[in-house]
Amino acid sequence: MSLSERVSRLRQNSLDAKPSVSSERAELVTEFYEKQTGALSAPTLRALAFKHLMENKAICILDGELIVGERGPAPKATPTYPEVCCHSLEDLETLDTREKVSFAVDEGTRSVFRDRLIPFWEGRSLRGLIFERMTDAWRDAYEAGVFTEFMEQRAPGHTVLDDKIYKKGFLELKADIKASLAGLDWLNDTDAYAKQEELQAMAVCCDALITFAERHAAKARELAAQEGDPQRKAELERIGDVCDRVPANAPRDFWEALQYYWFVHLGVVTELNTWDAFNPGHLDRHLYPFYRAGLDEGTLTEEQTRELLQCFWIKFNNQPAPPKVGITAEESATYTDFAQINTGGVMEDGSDGVNELTYMILDVVEEMRLLQPSSSVQLSKKNPDRFLKRAAKIIRTGFGQPSIFNADVIVQELVRQGKSVEDARNGGSSGCVEVGAFGKENYNLTGYFNMPKVLEITLNNGIDPRTGKKIGVETGDPSRLGSFEALIEAFRRQLNHFIDIKHRGNNVIERLWATYIPTPFLSVLIDDCIANGRDYHEGGARYNTSYIQGVGLGTLTDCATAIKYHIFDEKTFAMNELLEALRADYEGFERLRLLLVNRTPKYGNDDDYADSVMRGLFEAYFDAVDGRSNTKGGKYHINLLPTTCHIYFGSVVGATPDGRRAWQPLSEGISPVQGADRHGPTAVMRSVAKMDHARTGGTLLNQKLTPGLMDGEQGLDKFVHLVRSFFKLDGHHVQFNVVDADTLRAAQENPEGYRDLIVRVAGYSDYFCDLGKALQDEIIARTEHQSY
């Protein structure tokens, strides 16, 4: 299907737009804060700041657009949030010049920062306060790279919308707020005043979003008046009508529904820089009633539906994740803001959630082929194979989307955490792989946790060998640990020590956000903040979950397995010899290193020896984190995903007992160590399914495939069987990384890291690294030709 001229042009504009730093938001916020001298409660202050933004930020309606509104003054003109983190001039220079994920910073922007923003926010940004309030132990662990901190320059975010906006306008939400205010118990509820402040702030935000939409309506009419082309003129008039209608009122048709969501989205990402942008969640099921009614009434055609969705897609792509600096930039080195649109899954009553619009959305994903929004299929055993096959056809074109989730296990995960089964079914995945009860949960990722680093510190009796500094607890001289069990016990103690430090830090940081930067607009959107009269950051949501995301389970497992196998079981060598080799980064110990790489059981091969070690480590991490309390009345759970943090974490970990050389990347997600799995995808999936996914809040498995393996109907069928089998084993997620020719070239250069790479040769498949050079060359050429 070819794109309409309009969509092609808007898409191309979006692709061509270069990300830049816009000072608009920062200037407006500064202007607002400069004027504040009176005693305002934090929610009121934040609501008035939001109102100031929505009343004054530039209105952007681009030529040909059907869905309107930008977060910045133009596509990819990206705002900053100085109340959270005010970039220094050096930061701006870094953003402008760094090789990856750069943002252009023009001279005007620099001078505004220099002359106005930096002087004002010095000592006022929350980031400075956060670091100041942390303990020395926290700072030591943070600097050593034991964990990262999600909330240091980004607002606690990571939540997804349910269907409420398709049923209620903001005027009705305001009425709910009014009712909650009227119901305050001033005699018995000691928080009544705080609730009044919060609820009034929410009401101010509702009005602010309506004003923002009205400004778009006015702008659209102004453009219509000047428009010569009658067709565009009619479109602009229609945009004016849509923006008058929503978000004040519930949407009546497909167009209004999309535009409504988009205003809400802009509200959330303008109020704060939440990580993992807000997103509409189950778009297919939310929009289906509008689609069906439009077709039935004859007011909507398939082509119009498709074009509106395409225009909607482009809006997401115009909004890169706000610029990140420091360790945050390393752990999440990407423009993507992780708005993950879900399709499929099961409905609230447990029935099959796939509908005709699901397929159209997948068409749009394929046709648009944009970085953002990201997309996922929520695959239930109740969904038809046709749904998964449709997704597979997109996956084999090789742009990493959509990812595939096990909808039935997600329901199990959410129910285990205490959600009602209905809320669980209305939930899904977001961000990378994280589960949530959409519209009802604050599920807060608090930071990545470097599991192999903790083992390294354990093997050094509490000392970080990179710096020589003692940051852990003394768990004993590793050469005197008499058994593998004793080593694991020492690791568990070390793990608990660092999780305690992280937990304590989180408790402080959560309170800093709740105290200084509440989020009344987001609070309008997430149940039960209105009913509770409490802010999202204050525990107002129905469910409040905190996560610490474990990174490097594959590396950790292979390290522990190597120690168990060679030191305690086979007694191939002694602990001291291993430690000496690690200190030398295997210089002069190549035989030992090869023994560790090639003659040691490895996770990812369906080998119970290594996989049982993995299970023990999974349980150790689970025990250390799960069930702790956060400050919002909720609990901690674990998930296992890295974004790009396995690269950063690897850069602070020296040589490891799995034969990995110093400073190299760790394994990612729950995937095996790169190149360690040598028995194909069924073995990988069996290995990773030996952990209990249902007791996590998300795990990430990356599986490399070459496009040839999915050739033809047969290839698609076998792909479907592979995924269905993995999900029968209760796997949470898998994404297929269809490799390109460059990856194959890299594998030719460095076979050790790519021993897992399977390619279709000719009627059969084989490990790429096992093929002769000539054949490798031919497959590279073929892959180059096949890729999109």
Add this chain to the structure above:
Amino acid sequence: MSVGTIFDIKKFAIHDGPGVRTTVFFKGCPLGCWLCHNPESQSFEPELMVRDGRCNRCGDCIEACAQGAVSLNEKTVHIDRNRCDLCGACADVCLAEAIEVAGREMTVAEVMHEIEKDVVYYDESGGGVTFSGGEPLSQAEFLLELLRSCKRCGIRTALDTCAHADSGVFRKVAVYVDLFLFDLKIMDDQRHREFTGVGVDPIHQNLRWLVERGAAVIVRFPLLPGINDDEENIRAMGGFLAALDNRPPVDILPYHGAGVAKYDRLGREARMREMPPPSAEAIEAVARRLAGFGLHVSIRGERL
């Protein structure tokens, strides 16, 4: 319990029958096709395979070899195969995995342990296990035990065979096989002898018996340019298959050069080194010709 010689067990085998399968490769074959794409499958004995690219020239293998058969040049290891007694000591010490032994003895229980790991995939996909080779029928007792074990576990079985086996053995085994992937190369006896070293005698009888008995058979026709792609052979094959009571489908497997590197690793001459694979047009023409006999024809498993 009997023991067999296996040279590979491949998981997620998706080109050896329906669904997701595990393919077990038996070592040793009664045929001696000079362009076999798995040359390590031919000999019944274990063999050394050397991967030049992996050798780090540590020299451990030289120490380990009691026969003085191993030496190093400036790039890689070299094995004097006349001196080598196939003890495998060099491979044992080769941590870089440059020297590997193709073929190891495995018990039925060991093989079944590997097969049973992927039952969930077989169940989901209608897949199972495929016994391939080499020629599995050449290790008939071992094969029979494996087949019986699979049946006991409810695992569907396929046999990839050239069917050069005693018909008594063949019939005994056939009871436990759900699908035959039946290799058919050359119809003329003399030419078959020249190319494979054996006649067509038991092969054609076994095929006829199998098909007429109503067994599920897919004929696999390896298309080898200049060897069996001539009109005479195609006509003979089409005629033979069309005359059977239940015409089996034919899957054409066009020659590819993937085996060349393996000859190098075995220190054997690769006579097919310069041989080009057949063109898409040529493959299609053969497929159409066979289809003209009223046969269902596919190319690499994809229906025409």
